[in-house]
Amino acid sequence: MYINAPAENITVYPEWPRPSRDLLQSLAAYPPALIGDVRKRMDMMSADIRCLTPGTRLAGSVLPIQVWEGDNLAIHRGLDEAKPGDVLVISGNGATNRSVFGGILAEICLHKGVTGVIIDGAVRDIEEMNDMGLAVFARGTVPAGPSKNGPGYVGKPVACGNVVCNPGDVVIGDADGIVVIPQAELIETLQALPGQEDSERSIRTRIKEAVAS
Ligand SMILES: O=C([O-])CC(=O)C(=O)O
Ligand SMILES: [Mg+2]
Structure with a gap:
Protein backbone atom coordinates (compact mmCIF):
# COMPACT_ATOMS: atom_id res chain seq x y z
CA MET A 1 0.00 0.00 0.00
CA TYR A 2 1.11 3.58 -0.59
CA ILE A 3 -0.56 4.80 2.61
CA ASN A 4 0.52 4.17 6.16
CA ALA A 5 -2.53 2.48 7.73
CA PRO A 6 -3.14 -0.92 9.36
CA ALA A 7 -5.19 -3.12 7.00
CA GLU A 8 -5.71 -6.31 9.04
CA ASN A 9 -9.48 -5.78 8.99
CA ILE A 10 -9.58 -6.03 5.19
CA THR A 11 -10.32 -9.66 4.26
CA VAL A 12 -8.48 -10.73 1.10
CA TYR A 13 -9.95 -13.80 -0.63
CA PRO A 14 -7.80 -16.37 -2.46
CA GLU A 15 -6.63 -15.53 -5.98
CA TRP A 16 -8.93 -16.38 -8.89
CA PRO A 17 -8.38 -17.34 -12.53
CA ARG A 18 -8.45 -14.43 -14.98
CA PRO A 19 -9.61 -14.60 -18.62
CA SER A 20 -6.90 -14.56 -21.29
CA ARG A 21 -5.83 -11.24 -22.77
CA ASP A 22 -6.90 -12.45 -26.25
CA LEU A 23 -10.43 -13.24 -25.09
CA LEU A 24 -10.68 -9.89 -23.32
CA GLN A 25 -9.47 -8.00 -26.38
CA SER A 26 -11.88 -9.85 -28.68
CA LEU A 27 -14.86 -9.02 -26.45
CA ALA A 28 -13.70 -5.41 -26.04
CA ALA A 29 -14.16 -4.88 -29.78
CA TYR A 30 -17.96 -4.93 -29.30
CA PRO A 31 -20.18 -2.28 -27.63
CA PRO A 32 -22.07 -3.16 -24.41
CA ALA A 33 -25.44 -2.73 -26.16
CA LEU A 34 -24.64 -5.45 -28.72
CA ILE A 35 -23.16 -7.72 -26.06
CA GLY A 36 -26.29 -7.24 -23.96
CA ASP A 37 -28.45 -8.19 -26.94
CA VAL A 38 -26.76 -11.58 -27.31
CA ARG A 39 -27.11 -12.11 -23.54
CA LYS A 40 -30.92 -11.86 -23.50
CA ARG A 41 -30.53 -8.14 -22.64
CA MET A 42 -29.60 -9.15 -19.08
CA ASP A 43 -26.65 -8.42 -16.77
CA MET A 44 -26.35 -4.71 -17.46
CA MET A 45 -25.63 -2.27 -14.64
CA SER A 46 -28.01 0.43 -13.48
CA ALA A 47 -28.21 3.61 -15.60
CA ASP A 48 -27.20 5.49 -12.44
CA ILE A 49 -23.62 4.30 -12.92
CA ARG A 50 -22.28 6.69 -15.58
CA CYS A 51 -19.02 7.18 -17.45
CA LEU A 52 -17.49 10.27 -15.79
CA THR A 53 -14.43 10.41 -18.07
CA PRO A 54 -15.96 11.19 -21.49
CA GLY A 55 -14.45 9.41 -24.45
CA THR A 56 -13.02 6.50 -22.44
CA ARG A 57 -14.08 2.87 -22.89
CA LEU A 58 -13.57 0.16 -20.31
CA ALA A 59 -12.86 -3.56 -20.67
CA GLY A 60 -11.26 -5.90 -18.18
CA SER A 61 -11.38 -8.66 -15.63
CA VAL A 62 -13.34 -7.93 -12.42
CA LEU A 63 -11.38 -7.34 -9.22
CA PRO A 64 -14.25 -6.94 -6.73
CA ILE A 65 -13.88 -4.73 -3.66
CA GLN A 66 -16.43 -4.06 -0.92
CA VAL A 67 -15.87 -0.86 1.07
CA TRP A 68 -17.52 0.41 4.22
CA GLU A 69 -19.64 3.39 3.13
CA GLY A 70 -17.40 6.47 2.82
CA ASP A 71 -14.18 4.53 3.52
CA ASN A 72 -11.53 3.46 1.01
CA LEU A 73 -8.97 1.38 2.96
CA ALA A 74 -10.14 -1.75 1.07
CA ILE A 75 -9.36 -0.05 -2.28
CA HIS A 76 -5.79 0.73 -1.20
CA ARG A 77 -5.39 -2.87 0.00
CA GLY A 78 -7.12 -4.28 -3.09
CA LEU A 79 -4.69 -2.53 -5.43
CA ASP A 80 -1.89 -4.67 -3.96
CA GLU A 81 -3.71 -7.67 -5.54
CA ALA A 82 -4.34 -6.00 -8.93
CA LYS A 83 -2.92 -7.44 -12.15
CA PRO A 84 -2.64 -5.78 -15.58
CA GLY A 85 -6.01 -5.98 -17.35
CA ASP A 86 -8.06 -5.83 -14.15
CA VAL A 87 -10.96 -3.41 -13.60
CA LEU A 88 -11.75 -2.45 -10.01
CA VAL A 89 -15.45 -3.11 -9.37
CA ILE A 90 -16.19 -1.40 -6.07
CA SER A 91 -19.36 -1.61 -4.05
CA GLY A 92 -19.87 1.36 -1.78
CA ASN A 93 -23.50 0.36 -1.25
CA GLY A 94 -24.57 3.30 -3.41
CA ALA A 95 -23.53 5.96 -0.87
CA THR A 96 -22.68 9.26 -2.62
CA ASN A 97 -22.16 11.85 0.11
CA ARG A 98 -18.50 10.90 0.45
CA SER A 99 -16.08 10.00 -2.36
CA VAL A 100 -14.06 6.79 -2.03
CA PHE A 101 -11.83 7.25 -5.11
CA GLY A 102 -9.74 10.08 -6.57
CA GLY A 103 -6.62 11.13 -8.43
CA ILE A 104 -4.07 9.43 -6.17
CA LEU A 105 -5.82 6.06 -6.39
CA ALA A 106 -6.13 6.59 -10.16
CA GLU A 107 -2.36 7.07 -10.29
CA ILE A 108 -1.84 3.71 -8.52
CA CYS A 109 -4.29 2.07 -10.97
CA LEU A 110 -2.29 3.29 -13.97
CA HIS A 111 0.94 2.11 -12.34
CA LYS A 112 -0.56 -1.40 -11.81
CA GLY A 113 -2.04 -1.70 -15.33
CA VAL A 114 -5.64 -1.48 -14.07
CA THR A 115 -7.71 -0.44 -17.11
CA GLY A 116 -10.74 1.10 -15.41
CA VAL A 117 -12.79 1.59 -12.27
CA ILE A 118 -16.50 1.12 -11.60
CA ILE A 119 -17.89 2.40 -8.30
CA ASP A 120 -21.34 2.00 -6.82
CA GLY A 121 -20.68 5.25 -4.99
CA ALA A 122 -18.95 8.61 -5.63
CA ALA A 138 -19.58 5.94 -10.79
CA ARG A 139 -22.86 7.37 -9.51
CA GLY A 140 -21.43 10.88 -9.26
CA THR A 141 -18.83 13.22 -7.85
CA VAL A 142 -18.51 14.92 -4.47
CA PRO A 143 -15.49 16.74 -2.97
CA ALA A 144 -15.91 15.21 0.50
CA GLY A 145 -13.10 12.72 1.08
CA PRO A 146 -13.16 9.26 2.68
CA SER A 147 -11.91 7.73 5.92
CA LYS A 148 -9.30 4.92 5.82
CA ASN A 149 -10.38 2.61 8.61
CA GLY A 150 -12.04 -0.39 6.88
CA PRO A 151 -13.37 -2.96 7.25
CA GLY A 152 -13.79 -4.32 3.74
CA TYR A 153 -13.37 -7.27 1.35
CA VAL A 154 -11.09 -7.85 -1.63
CA GLY A 155 -11.87 -10.63 -4.10
CA LYS A 156 -15.35 -11.47 -2.75
CA PRO A 157 -18.32 -11.13 -5.17
CA VAL A 158 -19.99 -7.70 -4.95
CA ALA A 159 -23.24 -6.12 -6.06
CA CYS A 160 -22.46 -3.14 -8.32
CA GLY A 161 -25.19 -1.23 -10.15
CA ASN A 162 -27.64 -4.05 -9.25
CA VAL A 163 -25.52 -6.78 -10.85
CA VAL A 164 -23.54 -9.47 -9.01
CA CYS A 165 -19.90 -9.26 -10.13
CA ASN A 166 -17.60 -12.23 -9.46
CA PRO A 167 -13.81 -12.14 -9.53
CA GLY A 168 -12.67 -12.85 -13.10
CA ASP A 169 -15.98 -11.93 -14.77
CA VAL A 170 -15.57 -9.50 -17.67
CA VAL A 171 -16.94 -5.95 -17.68
CA ILE A 172 -17.27 -3.89 -20.86
CA GLY A 173 -18.33 -0.24 -20.66
CA ASP A 174 -18.81 2.78 -22.91
CA ALA A 175 -20.91 5.94 -22.89
CA ASP A 176 -24.08 3.76 -22.84
CA GLY A 177 -23.11 1.96 -19.61
CA ILE A 178 -21.74 -1.38 -18.46
CA VAL A 179 -22.42 -5.05 -19.22
CA VAL A 180 -21.10 -7.88 -17.00
CA ILE A 181 -20.25 -11.26 -18.60
CA PRO A 182 -19.77 -14.27 -16.30
CA GLN A 183 -16.40 -15.93 -16.82
CA ALA A 184 -17.98 -19.30 -17.74
CA GLU A 185 -19.94 -17.64 -20.59
CA LEU A 186 -17.23 -15.59 -22.29
CA ILE A 187 -16.66 -17.89 -25.25
CA GLU A 188 -20.32 -18.51 -26.07
CA THR A 189 -20.94 -14.75 -25.84
CA LEU A 190 -18.05 -14.00 -28.19
CA GLN A 191 -19.24 -16.64 -30.68
CA ALA A 192 -22.74 -15.11 -30.82
CA LEU A 193 -21.55 -11.56 -31.50
CA PRO A 194 -20.68 -11.64 -35.24
CA GLY A 195 -24.18 -13.01 -36.03
CA GLN A 196 -25.82 -10.19 -34.06
CA GLU A 197 -23.63 -7.64 -35.81
CA ASP A 198 -24.60 -9.10 -39.22
CA SER A 199 -28.29 -8.94 -38.43
CA GLU A 200 -28.01 -5.23 -37.48
CA ARG A 201 -25.99 -4.60 -40.66
CA SER A 202 -28.63 -6.24 -42.85
CA ILE A 203 -31.39 -4.12 -41.29
CA ARG A 204 -29.36 -0.99 -42.09
CA THR A 205 -28.81 -2.20 -45.65
CA ARG A 206 -32.55 -2.71 -46.11
CA ILE A 207 -33.23 0.80 -44.74
CA LYS A 208 -30.75 2.32 -47.23
CA GLU A 209 -32.20 0.31 -50.13
CA ALA A 210 -35.74 1.39 -49.23
CA VAL A 211 -34.65 5.03 -49.08
CA ALA A 212 -32.87 4.73 -52.44
CA SER A 213 -35.82 3.12 -54.26
O1 LIG B 1 -8.35 10.93 -0.45
C1 LIG B 1 -8.64 9.84 -0.95
O2 LIG B 1 -8.45 8.74 -0.39
C2 LIG B 1 -9.33 9.80 -2.29
C3 LIG B 1 -8.67 10.75 -3.19
O3 LIG B 1 -8.98 11.91 -3.24
C4 LIG B 1 -7.53 10.28 -4.02
O4 LIG B 1 -7.32 9.06 -4.17
O5 LIG B 1 -6.87 11.14 -4.61
MG1 LIG C 1 -7.41 13.24 -4.10
Missing part, protein backbone atom coordinates in the same frame (compact mmCIF):
# COMPACT_ATOMS: atom_id res chain seq x y z
CA VAL A 123 -15.52 9.88 -6.72
CA ARG A 124 -13.59 13.18 -6.65
CA ASP A 125 -10.67 14.80 -8.58
CA ILE A 126 -12.58 14.11 -11.79
CA GLU A 127 -10.85 16.85 -13.85
CA GLU A 128 -7.47 15.39 -12.92
CA MET A 129 -8.67 11.89 -13.84
CA ASN A 130 -9.98 13.14 -17.18
CA ASP A 131 -6.42 14.12 -18.06
CA MET A 132 -5.04 10.74 -16.96
CA GLY A 133 -6.95 8.55 -19.45
CA LEU A 134 -8.29 6.08 -16.86
CA ALA A 135 -11.94 5.07 -17.50
CA VAL A 136 -13.97 5.95 -14.38
CA PHE A 137 -17.64 5.00 -13.95
Whole structure:
Protein backbone atom coordinates (compact mmCIF):
# COMPACT_ATOMS: atom_id res chain seq x y z
CA MET A 1 0.00 0.00 0.00
CA TYR A 2 1.11 3.58 -0.59
CA ILE A 3 -0.56 4.80 2.61
CA ASN A 4 0.52 4.17 6.16
CA ALA A 5 -2.53 2.48 7.73
CA PRO A 6 -3.14 -0.92 9.36
CA ALA A 7 -5.19 -3.12 7.00
CA GLU A 8 -5.71 -6.31 9.04
CA ASN A 9 -9.48 -5.78 8.99
CA ILE A 10 -9.58 -6.03 5.19
CA THR A 11 -10.32 -9.66 4.26
CA VAL A 12 -8.48 -10.73 1.10
CA TYR A 13 -9.95 -13.80 -0.63
CA PRO A 14 -7.80 -16.37 -2.46
CA GLU A 15 -6.63 -15.53 -5.98
CA TRP A 16 -8.93 -16.38 -8.89
CA PRO A 17 -8.38 -17.34 -12.53
CA ARG A 18 -8.45 -14.43 -14.98
CA PRO A 19 -9.61 -14.60 -18.62
CA SER A 20 -6.90 -14.56 -21.29
CA ARG A 21 -5.83 -11.24 -22.77
CA ASP A 22 -6.90 -12.45 -26.25
CA LEU A 23 -10.43 -13.24 -25.09
CA LEU A 24 -10.68 -9.89 -23.32
CA GLN A 25 -9.47 -8.00 -26.38
CA SER A 26 -11.88 -9.85 -28.68
CA LEU A 27 -14.86 -9.02 -26.45
CA ALA A 28 -13.70 -5.41 -26.04
CA ALA A 29 -14.16 -4.88 -29.78
CA TYR A 30 -17.96 -4.93 -29.30
CA PRO A 31 -20.18 -2.28 -27.63
CA PRO A 32 -22.07 -3.16 -24.41
CA ALA A 33 -25.44 -2.73 -26.16
CA LEU A 34 -24.64 -5.45 -28.72
CA ILE A 35 -23.16 -7.72 -26.06
CA GLY A 36 -26.29 -7.24 -23.96
CA ASP A 37 -28.45 -8.19 -26.94
CA VAL A 38 -26.76 -11.58 -27.31
CA ARG A 39 -27.11 -12.11 -23.54
CA LYS A 40 -30.92 -11.86 -23.50
CA ARG A 41 -30.53 -8.14 -22.64
CA MET A 42 -29.60 -9.15 -19.08
CA ASP A 43 -26.65 -8.42 -16.77
CA MET A 44 -26.35 -4.71 -17.46
CA MET A 45 -25.63 -2.27 -14.64
CA SER A 46 -28.01 0.43 -13.48
CA ALA A 47 -28.21 3.61 -15.60
CA ASP A 48 -27.20 5.49 -12.44
CA ILE A 49 -23.62 4.30 -12.92
CA ARG A 50 -22.28 6.69 -15.58
CA CYS A 51 -19.02 7.18 -17.45
CA LEU A 52 -17.49 10.27 -15.79
CA THR A 53 -14.43 10.41 -18.07
CA PRO A 54 -15.96 11.19 -21.49
CA GLY A 55 -14.45 9.41 -24.45
CA THR A 56 -13.02 6.50 -22.44
CA ARG A 57 -14.08 2.87 -22.89
CA LEU A 58 -13.57 0.16 -20.31
CA ALA A 59 -12.86 -3.56 -20.67
CA GLY A 60 -11.26 -5.90 -18.18
CA SER A 61 -11.38 -8.66 -15.63
CA VAL A 62 -13.34 -7.93 -12.42
CA LEU A 63 -11.38 -7.34 -9.22
CA PRO A 64 -14.25 -6.94 -6.73
CA ILE A 65 -13.88 -4.73 -3.66
CA GLN A 66 -16.43 -4.06 -0.92
CA VAL A 67 -15.87 -0.86 1.07
CA TRP A 68 -17.52 0.41 4.22
CA GLU A 69 -19.64 3.39 3.13
CA GLY A 70 -17.40 6.47 2.82
CA ASP A 71 -14.18 4.53 3.52
CA ASN A 72 -11.53 3.46 1.01
CA LEU A 73 -8.97 1.38 2.96
CA ALA A 74 -10.14 -1.75 1.07
CA ILE A 75 -9.36 -0.05 -2.28
CA HIS A 76 -5.79 0.73 -1.20
CA ARG A 77 -5.39 -2.87 0.00
CA GLY A 78 -7.12 -4.28 -3.09
CA LEU A 79 -4.69 -2.53 -5.43
CA ASP A 80 -1.89 -4.67 -3.96
CA GLU A 81 -3.71 -7.67 -5.54
CA ALA A 82 -4.34 -6.00 -8.93
CA LYS A 83 -2.92 -7.44 -12.15
CA PRO A 84 -2.64 -5.78 -15.58
CA GLY A 85 -6.01 -5.98 -17.35
CA ASP A 86 -8.06 -5.83 -14.15
CA VAL A 87 -10.96 -3.41 -13.60
CA LEU A 88 -11.75 -2.45 -10.01
CA VAL A 89 -15.45 -3.11 -9.37
CA ILE A 90 -16.19 -1.40 -6.07
CA SER A 91 -19.36 -1.61 -4.05
CA GLY A 92 -19.87 1.36 -1.78
CA ASN A 93 -23.50 0.36 -1.25
CA GLY A 94 -24.57 3.30 -3.41
CA ALA A 95 -23.53 5.96 -0.87
CA THR A 96 -22.68 9.26 -2.62
CA ASN A 97 -22.16 11.85 0.11
CA ARG A 98 -18.50 10.90 0.45
CA SER A 99 -16.08 10.00 -2.36
CA VAL A 100 -14.06 6.79 -2.03
CA PHE A 101 -11.83 7.25 -5.11
CA GLY A 102 -9.74 10.08 -6.57
CA GLY A 103 -6.62 11.13 -8.43
CA ILE A 104 -4.07 9.43 -6.17
CA LEU A 105 -5.82 6.06 -6.39
CA ALA A 106 -6.13 6.59 -10.16
CA GLU A 107 -2.36 7.07 -10.29
CA ILE A 108 -1.84 3.71 -8.52
CA CYS A 109 -4.29 2.07 -10.97
CA LEU A 110 -2.29 3.29 -13.97
CA HIS A 111 0.94 2.11 -12.34
CA LYS A 112 -0.56 -1.40 -11.81
CA GLY A 113 -2.04 -1.70 -15.33
CA VAL A 114 -5.64 -1.48 -14.07
CA THR A 115 -7.71 -0.44 -17.11
CA GLY A 116 -10.74 1.10 -15.41
CA VAL A 117 -12.79 1.59 -12.27
CA ILE A 118 -16.50 1.12 -11.60
CA ILE A 119 -17.89 2.40 -8.30
CA ASP A 120 -21.34 2.00 -6.82
CA GLY A 121 -20.68 5.25 -4.99
CA ALA A 122 -18.95 8.61 -5.63
CA VAL A 123 -15.52 9.88 -6.72
CA ARG A 124 -13.59 13.18 -6.65
CA ASP A 125 -10.67 14.80 -8.58
CA ILE A 126 -12.58 14.11 -11.79
CA GLU A 127 -10.85 16.85 -13.85
CA GLU A 128 -7.47 15.39 -12.92
CA MET A 129 -8.67 11.89 -13.84
CA ASN A 130 -9.98 13.14 -17.18
CA ASP A 131 -6.42 14.12 -18.06
CA MET A 132 -5.04 10.74 -16.96
CA GLY A 133 -6.95 8.55 -19.45
CA LEU A 134 -8.29 6.08 -16.86
CA ALA A 135 -11.94 5.07 -17.50
CA VAL A 136 -13.97 5.95 -14.38
CA PHE A 137 -17.64 5.00 -13.95
CA ALA A 138 -19.58 5.94 -10.79
CA ARG A 139 -22.86 7.37 -9.51
CA GLY A 140 -21.43 10.88 -9.26
CA THR A 141 -18.83 13.22 -7.85
CA VAL A 142 -18.51 14.92 -4.47
CA PRO A 143 -15.49 16.74 -2.97
CA ALA A 144 -15.91 15.21 0.50
CA GLY A 145 -13.10 12.72 1.08
CA PRO A 146 -13.16 9.26 2.68
CA SER A 147 -11.91 7.73 5.92
CA LYS A 148 -9.30 4.92 5.82
CA ASN A 149 -10.38 2.61 8.61
CA GLY A 150 -12.04 -0.39 6.88
CA PRO A 151 -13.37 -2.96 7.25
CA GLY A 152 -13.79 -4.32 3.74
CA TYR A 153 -13.37 -7.27 1.35
CA VAL A 154 -11.09 -7.85 -1.63
CA GLY A 155 -11.87 -10.63 -4.10
CA LYS A 156 -15.35 -11.47 -2.75
CA PRO A 157 -18.32 -11.13 -5.17
CA VAL A 158 -19.99 -7.70 -4.95
CA ALA A 159 -23.24 -6.12 -6.06
CA CYS A 160 -22.46 -3.14 -8.32
CA GLY A 161 -25.19 -1.23 -10.15
CA ASN A 162 -27.64 -4.05 -9.25
CA VAL A 163 -25.52 -6.78 -10.85
CA VAL A 164 -23.54 -9.47 -9.01
CA CYS A 165 -19.90 -9.26 -10.13
CA ASN A 166 -17.60 -12.23 -9.46
CA PRO A 167 -13.81 -12.14 -9.53
CA GLY A 168 -12.67 -12.85 -13.10
CA ASP A 169 -15.98 -11.93 -14.77
CA VAL A 170 -15.57 -9.50 -17.67
CA VAL A 171 -16.94 -5.95 -17.68
CA ILE A 172 -17.27 -3.89 -20.86
CA GLY A 173 -18.33 -0.24 -20.66
CA ASP A 174 -18.81 2.78 -22.91
CA ALA A 175 -20.91 5.94 -22.89
CA ASP A 176 -24.08 3.76 -22.84
CA GLY A 177 -23.11 1.96 -19.61
CA ILE A 178 -21.74 -1.38 -18.46
CA VAL A 179 -22.42 -5.05 -19.22
CA VAL A 180 -21.10 -7.88 -17.00
CA ILE A 181 -20.25 -11.26 -18.60
CA PRO A 182 -19.77 -14.27 -16.30
CA GLN A 183 -16.40 -15.93 -16.82
CA ALA A 184 -17.98 -19.30 -17.74
CA GLU A 185 -19.94 -17.64 -20.59
CA LEU A 186 -17.23 -15.59 -22.29
CA ILE A 187 -16.66 -17.89 -25.25
CA GLU A 188 -20.32 -18.51 -26.07
CA THR A 189 -20.94 -14.75 -25.84
CA LEU A 190 -18.05 -14.00 -28.19
CA GLN A 191 -19.24 -16.64 -30.68
CA ALA A 192 -22.74 -15.11 -30.82
CA LEU A 193 -21.55 -11.56 -31.50
CA PRO A 194 -20.68 -11.64 -35.24
CA GLY A 195 -24.18 -13.01 -36.03
CA GLN A 196 -25.82 -10.19 -34.06
CA GLU A 197 -23.63 -7.64 -35.81
CA ASP A 198 -24.60 -9.10 -39.22
CA SER A 199 -28.29 -8.94 -38.43
CA GLU A 200 -28.01 -5.23 -37.48
CA ARG A 201 -25.99 -4.60 -40.66
CA SER A 202 -28.63 -6.24 -42.85
CA ILE A 203 -31.39 -4.12 -41.29
CA ARG A 204 -29.36 -0.99 -42.09
CA THR A 205 -28.81 -2.20 -45.65
CA ARG A 206 -32.55 -2.71 -46.11
CA ILE A 207 -33.23 0.80 -44.74
CA LYS A 208 -30.75 2.32 -47.23
CA GLU A 209 -32.20 0.31 -50.13
CA ALA A 210 -35.74 1.39 -49.23
CA VAL A 211 -34.65 5.03 -49.08
CA ALA A 212 -32.87 4.73 -52.44
CA SER A 213 -35.82 3.12 -54.26
O1 LIG B 1 -8.35 10.93 -0.45
C1 LIG B 1 -8.64 9.84 -0.95
O2 LIG B 1 -8.45 8.74 -0.39
C2 LIG B 1 -9.33 9.80 -2.29
C3 LIG B 1 -8.67 10.75 -3.19
O3 LIG B 1 -8.98 11.91 -3.24
C4 LIG B 1 -7.53 10.28 -4.02
O4 LIG B 1 -7.32 9.06 -4.17
O5 LIG B 1 -6.87 11.14 -4.61
MG1 LIG C 1 -7.41 13.24 -4.10
